[in-house]
Amino acid sequence: MKDIFRLDSDPSAIAEHSIESKKVAILVCTYNGERFLREQLESFINQTHKNWSIHVSDDGSTDATLEILEEYKKQLGDEKIVILQGPRQGFAKNFLSLIKNREIVADYFAFSDQDDIWLEDKLSRSIAQIPQTPTSKPHLYCSRTKLVNTDLAPLGFSPLFKKRPCFENSLVQSIAGANTMMINNAARDLMCRIADDALVVAHDWLAYLLVTGCGGQVVFDQNPTLLYRQHEGNLIGANATYKNQVNRILKMLSGRFSEWSTQNLIVLNSIRMELTEDNRRTLERFEAARNSGLLSRLYLMKKSGVHRQTLKGNISLVAAAILNKI
Known part of the structure; x- marks a missing residue:
C-alpha cells in the first residue's frame, strides 16, 4: 500500500469534498514577534475556509506581541483566539505544548510561524487533500513555500522534492517546514505519545518521522501555500539558497x-x-x-x-x- 500521494494538479481538479464544516485549530508559537505578527494574523482572517480558531502559545514576549494578540482577540472574540503561556523551553517544546493540549479540539491542526503570510486558499487546499472521513490512519499535509524577504520581495521557492516521502527518507531529512503542515487527529495522537522530556530536534521533522514510520499518509504539495519570510530572526530558514x-x-x-x-x-x-x-x-x-x-x-x-x-x-x-x- 502506498504511503504517499504527491499532487501536481490544482485542487479544483480533485473531487469536491464537504469541507466547510471541518474545524481547523491553527497553532501558533510567538516570541517577540510584533514586527510581522499583524500580517500573519490578517492572512488567517483572509482564508477562504472560515471554520478555524487560533491558539497562541507565547514564550515570554517582552515586546508588543501580547498587546497585538489581545487586540485581535477583542476584535474576533474569545472563541476565535485563545492565548496561552508557553513552557519557555525552546521552540519545539512550545509547539509540542500546543499539540498536547487536549482542550484544543478540532478536526485538523495547522502549524504556523509568527512572521509569514498564508495564501488565502491554504486551509481549504490542505483540507481538500486529506481524507474527510474519520480515520485511525495518521495523515500529514505539507507543501512548498514562496521565499520572500522582509519586504515581501520574491526570493524564489523552497526546494521542489520529487521523490515520494517515506520513512527511509524521513530518517535523514525533513522535507517541509512546519509552517506548511496540517495533521489529522490520528497524527496528533502519535505526537502526543512523545514524552515531555524528549529531546526533539524539530517538531516538523518529528511529524514526518512519526506519520511515515507508523504507516500513515503524507501529502507533499508541489504548489506553494504561503510566503515564507527569510530574515535574521528566523530560527530555522528554508533550505533553498x-x-x-x-x-x-x-x-x-x-x-x-x-x-x-x-x-x-x-x-x-x-x-x-x-x-x-x-x-x-x-x-x-x-x-x-x-x-x-x-x-x-x-x-x-x-x-x-x-x-x-x-x-x-x-x-x-x-x-x-x-x-x-x-
Missing part, C-alpha cells in the same frame, strides 16, 4: 547531523512497536549501520534504503557515512 545548502552539508559532515540522528532515534525507539514491521526493520538496519565498521556501514545503509531527496543530498549522505557522521 546555495549558502544554506552548503551549510546543511557542512553540518552533516561536522557531526551535527549525527547528533540529530541520535535524538531522533531515541524518540522513535520510545514508540518502536507503533512502527510498521517493514519500518522497524529499516530502523534496525540504520541503527546497525551507525555502529558498524566502514564496509558494513555502507552495506547496511544501502540495505536500509535510507536516502535523501536530491543527488547532492545523497552524495553528502554517503560522505557522512564514510566519515561515520550519520
Whole structure:
C-alpha cells in the first residue's frame, strides 16, 4: 500500500469534498514577534475556509506581541483566539505544548510561524487533500513555500522534492517546514505519545518521522501555500539558497547531523512497536549501520534504503557515512 500521494494538479481538479464544516485549530508559537505578527494574523482572517480558531502559545514576549494578540482577540472574540503561556523551553517544546493540549479540539491542526503570510486558499487546499472521513490512519499535509524577504520581495521557492516521502527518507531529512503542515487527529495522537522530556530536534521533522514510520499518509504539495519570510530572526530558514545548502552539508559532515540522528532515534525507539514491521526493520538496519565498521556501514545503509531527496543530498549522505557522521 502506498504511503504517499504527491499532487501536481490544482485542487479544483480533485473531487469536491464537504469541507466547510471541518474545524481547523491553527497553532501558533510567538516570541517577540510584533514586527510581522499583524500580517500573519490578517492572512488567517483572509482564508477562504472560515471554520478555524487560533491558539497562541507565547514564550515570554517582552515586546508588543501580547498587546497585538489581545487586540485581535477583542476584535474576533474569545472563541476565535485563545492565548496561552508557553513552557519557555525552546521552540519545539512550545509547539509540542500546543499539540498536547487536549482542550484544543478540532478536526485538523495547522502549524504556523509568527512572521509569514498564508495564501488565502491554504486551509481549504490542505483540507481538500486529506481524507474527510474519520480515520485511525495518521495523515500529514505539507507543501512548498514562496521565499520572500522582509519586504515581501520574491526570493524564489523552497526546494521542489520529487521523490515520494517515506520513512527511509524521513530518517535523514525533513522535507517541509512546519509552517506548511496540517495533521489529522490520528497524527496528533502519535505526537502526543512523545514524552515531555524528549529531546526533539524539530517538531516538523518529528511529524514526518512519526506519520511515515507508523504507516500513515503524507501529502507533499508541489504548489506553494504561503510566503515564507527569510530574515535574521528566523530560527530555522528554508533550505533553498546555495549558502544554506552548503551549510546543511557542512553540518552533516561536522557531526551535527549525527547528533540529530541520535535524538531522533531515541524518540522513535520510545514508540518502536507503533512502527510498521517493514519500518522497524529499516530502523534496525540504520541503527546497525551507525555502529558498524566502514564496509558494513555502507552495506547496511544501502540495505536500509535510507536516502535523501536530491543527488547532492545523497552524495553528502554517503560522505557522512564514510566519515561515520550519520
